[in-house]
Every structure is written in C-alpha cells, then in structure tokens.
Amino acid sequence: MTAPLQPKRGATLLNDPVLNKGTAFSAAERDAFGLRGLLPPRVMTQDEQLERILPGVRARPTPIDQYAYLVALHDRNVTLFYRLVMDNLEEFLPVLYTPTVGQACEEFGRIFRRSRGLYVTSEDRGRVRDVLANWPHDDVRMIVVTDGERILGLGDLGANGMGIPIGKLTLYTACAGVSPHQCLPITIDVGTDNTALRESAAYMGVRDPRMRGEEYDALLDEFVEAVKERFPLACLQFEDFGNHNAFTLLEKWRDRTCTFNDDIQGTASVTLGGLLSAAKLTGVPLRDMRLMFLGAGEAGIGIGDLVVQEMIAEGLTELEARQRCWFMDSRGLVVASRTDLAEHKRRFAHEYDAVASLQEAVEQLKPHALIGVSGQPGTFTPGVLTAMAANHPRPIIMALSNPTSKAECTAREAYSATDGRAVFASGSPFAPVTYKERTHVPGQGNNAYIFPGVGLGVIVSESSRVTDEMFAAAARTLAGLVTPEDLAMGRIYPSLTRIREVSRAIAIEVAKIAFDRGLARTARPDDLAAAVSAAMYEPVYQSLI
Numbered sequence: 337m338t339a340p341l342q343p344k345r346g347a348t349l350l351n352d353p354v355l356n357k358g359t360a361f362s363a364a365e366r367d368a369f370g371l372r373g374l375l376p377p378r379v380m381t382q383d384e385q386l387e388r389i390l391p392g393v394r395a396r397p398t399p400i401d402q403y404a405y406l407v408a409l410h411d412r413n414v415t416l417f418y419r420l421v422m423d424n425l426e427e428f429l430p431v432l433y434t435p436t437v438g439q440a441c442e443e444f445g446r447i448f449r450r451s452r453g454l455y456v457t458s459e460d461r462g463r464v465r466d467v468l469a470n471w472p473h474d475d476v477r478m479i480v481v482t483d484g485e486r487i488l489g490l491g492d493l494g495a496n497g498m499g500i501p502i503g504k505l506t507l508y509t510a511c512a513g514v515s516p517h518q519c520l521p522i523t524i525d526v527g528t529d530n531t532a533l534r535e536s537a538a539y540m541g542v543r544d545p546r547m548r549g550e551e552y553d554a555l556l557d558e559f560v561e562a563v564k565e566r567f568p569l570a571c572l573q574f575e576d577f578g579n580h581n582a583f584t585l586l587e588k589w590r591d592r593t594c595t596f597n598d599d600i601q602g603t604a605s606v607t608l609g610g611l612l613s614a615a616k617l618t619g620v621p622l623r624d625m626r627l628m629f630l631g632a633g634e635a636g637i638g639i640g641d642l643v644v645q646e647m648i649a650e651g652l653t654e655l656e657a658r659q660r661c662w663f664m665d666s667r668g669l670v671v672a673s674r675t676d677l678a679e680h681k682r683r684f685a686h687e688y689d690a691v692a693s694l695q696e697a698v699e700q701l702k703p704h705a706l707i708g709v710s711g712q713p714g715t716f717t718p719g720v721l722t723a724m725a726a727n728h729p730r731p732i733i734m735a736l737s738n739p740t741s742k743a744e745c746t747a748r749e750a751y752s753a754t755d756g757r758a759v760f761a762s763g764s765p766f767a768p769v770t771y772k773e774r775t776h777v778p779g780q781g782n783n784a785y786i787f788p789g790v791g792l793g794v795i796v797s798e799s800s801r802v803t804d805e806m807f808a809a810a811a812r813t814l815a816g817l818v819t820p821e822d823l824a825m826g827r828i829y830p831s832l833t834r835i836r837e838v839s840r841a842i843a844i845e846v847a848k849i850a851f852d853r854g855l856a857r858t859a860r861p862d863d864l865a866a867a868v869s870a871a872m873y874e875p876v877y878q879s880l881i
C-alpha cells in the first residue's frame with residue numbers, strides 16, 4: 337500500500353471545502369490527519385449530518401436567508417452541500433436558481449462572504465491570460481461567463497451578475513453531475529450603466545460606465561482566446577449578456593470554439609421541447625402551429641430560429657415556417673415596413689399592416705401559442721388571455737421571463753382567464769393552481785432542463801463545438817420524457833425531481849451527435865450510456881485513507 341496522496345492536515349484540511357467532511361471524518365482519518373480534538377467527538381454519517389442541517393435551512397425565514405445559509409454550507413463542505421441540494425432539488429432549485437438568485441444578485445454586496453469564480457475586468461486588457469492562470473484547477477470543462485448587462489429580466493447588475501454563473505454551474509453539478517472542480521464561473525466586469533448600483537457603498541465592481549465598442553470587442557476576443565489556451569477542453573457558455581453582444585459573440589465564435597449562448601439556444605431548446613409536448617395535449621402538431629412572441633430579443637429570436645428548423649424537419653419550407661412565427665416588440669408587431677428593426681429581427685418581419693397592441697395582434701393572427709420573453713410583467717393581460725382562449729380550445733401560454741416578478745402573467749391568471757383551458761408554462765416556478773375544483777400543475781419552461789445535459793454530453797465526448805442539432809435533439813429528448821400523467825396534470829415538462837434522468841438522456845443524445853459528426857476529441861466508448869453515467873459526480877465522501 338502506498339501512502340495516501342493527501343498532503344493537507346489539521347485545520348488546513350478542515351478549511352478546504354472540497355476535502356472537508358466535518359463530523360464525518362472517521363476515527364482513523366482523525367488520527368491520520370491530525371484532526372483529533374478539532375471536531376466534536378461523535379463521528380456522523382452523511383445522512384446524520386443532513387438530518388442535523390436540514391431543519392436549520394428550512395427554519396430560515398426567507399428564501400434569500402436560505403440562499404445565504406446554503407452558500408455558507410458550500411463554502412465549508414462542498415460534498416454535503418450537493419448531497420443536500422440533490423436530495424431536495426424541487427425545494428432548493430428555486431433558492432439557488434430563479435427566482436431567488438435574482439435577488440441574490442441584487443443584494444450581492446450584502447450576501448458576499450468568500451469569493452467564488454474569476455473576475456476579468458476592463459483593466460485586464462493585455463493580461464487576461466495571467467488572470468486565467470491564477471485559477472487553481474487545470475481540468476476546467478464548463479465555464480459560464482456573464483458581463484452582467486442583462487441579468488435575468490432585471491437588467492444591468494454589473495459585477496453583481498456573478499450570482500448567475502455560480503447558480504448555473506451549481507445546476508451543472510446538481511442536475512447533470514458535472515464535477516464541481518471542473519466548473520468555473522466568470523464575470524467580465526466592464527463597468528455598469530446602473531448608476532445607483534455603481535455609486536452604492538456595497539458595490540464591489542468596477543465603478544465606471546460600461547466599456548463598449550471596439551475596446552469591449554477586443555477584451556472579449558482576448559478572453560475567448562485565453563480560455564482556449566488555458567482550458568482547451570472547456571465549453572464556454574455565455575449567459576445574460578445584452579442583446580447586441582449576445583448575438584454578435586455567438587455568431588463570431590460558434591464555429592470557431594466550443595461555445596453556446598444559453599439565453600438564445602438553451603431557452604430555444606426548452607421552449608421547443610415544451611411546444612412538442614403541448615402538441616400532444618392540443619392535437620395540433622408543431623408544423624401547424626402559429627406562434628406569437630412577445631419580445632424579440634435573445635430568447636424570442638433563438639426560439640424562432642430553432643422552431644423554424646424543426647418545422648422544416650416536419651415538412652415545411654423555410655418560408656412557410658417563418659410565416660408561422662410572429663413577433664411583437666416594444667414598438668408593435670414586427671412587420672416588413674418597419675425601418676427600426678435590429679438585424680436579428682428582420683428575418684421574422686412579414687408583409688403585414690402595423691399593429692400596436694398585443695391583444696389586437698392576437699385577435700387578428702389567432703396564434704396557437706403565446707410566448708412571453710419580454711421581461712415585462714403583466715403584459716399577458718386578461719384581455720390578451722381571453723382572446724387566446726376565444727380562438728383555440730387549448731391555448732398554449734408560456735410566460736418565460738425571469739424571475740417570477742417579471743413573468744408576463746401568473747399561472748392563476750392564465751388558468752382563470754381561459755376557464756382552465758390554458759396549457760401554461762413559466763420560466764420561474766409557480767405552485768399548482770386549483771381552479772373550479774381542478775388542480776393544474778404548471779410546467780417550468782426553464783433552460784435548466786437543457787444546459788446541464790448538453791454540457792455533460794459535450795464533456796463526455798470532448799466535443800469541439802456545440803451545434804443547433806444538439807439543441808434540437810435535446811428538445812426532442814426532453815419532450816419524449818414527458819409522461820401521460822404529466823400531461824394529464826397540464827404539465828408539458830417532466831417533474832423537476834427527474835432532472836438528473838433528463839440531463840443524462842440529453843447528454844447521451846448530444847454525445848452521439850458529437851461522435852457522429854466528427855466533433856468528438858476522444859474515442860467513442862463502446863457503451864455511451866454507461867460512459868455518461870460513469871462521468872456523473874456523486875456527492876459521497878471519499879475515504880482519505
């Protein structure tokens with residue numbers, strides 16, 4: 337037997353959140369590593385630790401207090417943190433992710449204790465690779481990066497946006513089993529145009545207005561190149577960038593490195609998955625649906641593009657498919673005669689008269705599905721919802737803006753304005769609604785069903801690219817896992833309790849595509865499903881001796 341490769345001892349070992357087991361260090365480990373006396377005497381199992389801790393978390397008075405408690409647990413014992421979260425996903429996803437993560441970003445300065453992730457700033461031009469060199473782990477496989485300009489539907493939160501990459505990567509581990517040490521959250525802090533935040537005492541970011549234009553582009557180029565060099569196998573996920581930069585960066589890099597934009601492509605995939613399973617409820621296949629989007633930004637256009645691809649796969653021409661997708665933005669219906677349209681909207685601008693209000697547009701165009709990606713709460717008014725219900729027996733209503741406070745309507749509003757006929761889903765969770773003695777369970781149409789599995793598939797295959805074909809496959813896989821029982825409750829997504837199974841199934845399909853298309857940088861395993869399972873992290877303590 338060789339001696340254990342475990343150099344840390346005593347208090348240093350207890351202070352390492354990855355190695356620390358707290359009271360679960362065995363008697364032998366306590367002897368071997370100088371822990372005797374440094375811990376309460378009783379050796380506890382992980383289950384006993386959970387039993388001790390859970391009531392404490394649940395007793396926190398508000399979700400944001402629970403968030404802070406869980407962050408503190410993560411800071412001292414990563415394994416126990418993931419055990420607790422993974423065993424209670426439905427309960428803690430809304431705390432670590434939307435909606436509470438939005439509040440955590442807004443209050444980042446108050447909650448902050450121990451720093452996590454990397455900050456690259458406008459001051460780092462010319463030395464980004466030195467910043468990346470400081471990261472202590474070399475085998476990074478999943479990076480989530482934000483510049484904080486459009487955090488959920490909350491707008492510009494500058495460096496406080498770091499809560500989002502941290503939250504997303506927590507889901508990579510909890511939902512798909514990507515190892516925590518392979519995950520790296522990054523914030524590119526180029527200042528913020530949120531002046532109130534910038535001038536507040538608690539703000540920890542760069543106190544300048546946002547850097548834009550050529551300087552910004554040069555910093556981002558340097559950043560992506562430095563990532564490729566330092567972490568050659570990593571997948572780079574762009575998250576919560578402003579519209580212009582999100583589209584530009586995706587176009588620039590999608591064919592040159594392993595990257596995707598979650599707000600464009602992940603949201604597209606989860607929405608397509610929802611529409612495919614909604615088709616089973618309404619009896620109208622996707623190719624026959626007319627879709628109305630409120631909001632023509634990253635999410636809206638991303639969904640439109642993926643839906644068009646899928647409609648083509650179902651037999652339509654590209655022109656026919658585009659004609660089925662209609663967009664409203666803040667200035668009205670997106671039509672060809674408008675001269676104010678950003679590039680990404682033009683491919684969906686149809687020959688049609690100007691229409692100013694959503695309700696009028698719904699009355700005239702009679703969409704089967706109404707998709708809210710506007711960040712504007714309350715915009716699915718009772719009038720809009722009633723108009724949807726007048727045209728179709730089962731109108732599809734998706735209020736996808738996050739967090740909950742930005743949803744275009746609530747679940748109850750959707751069910752009550754449509755006499756319980758709506759097929760409703762939302763980006764952030766809503767509790768079941770009982771309307772006229774029937775309980776409806778809303779589905780959560782959140783990209784959390786997609787990105788963890790896609791990332792795992794990319795990691796296992798060491799894919800060099802993330803492709804739209806992968807997101808289409810992820811959507812079909814997701815829809816395929818929705819059960820008749822889910823549909824009977826009105827839910828067009830599988831239960832969140834099955835998210836590991838969902839992520840695993842998506843990972844297998846994504847990896848298959850990587851191998852089939854020659855994108856993989858590793859040998860194809862004989863049993864791909866087994867390889868994916870074997871790659872999934874389990875939060876169990878490893879014996880140190």
Ligand SMILES: O=C([O-])CC(=O)C(=O)O
Binds near residue numbers: 487
């Ligand atoms: O984070 C979420 O819940 C979904 C998402 O990407 C966004 O809203 O920007």
Ligand SMILES: [Mg+2]
Binds near residue numbers: 488575576598599
């Ligand atoms: Mg996002």
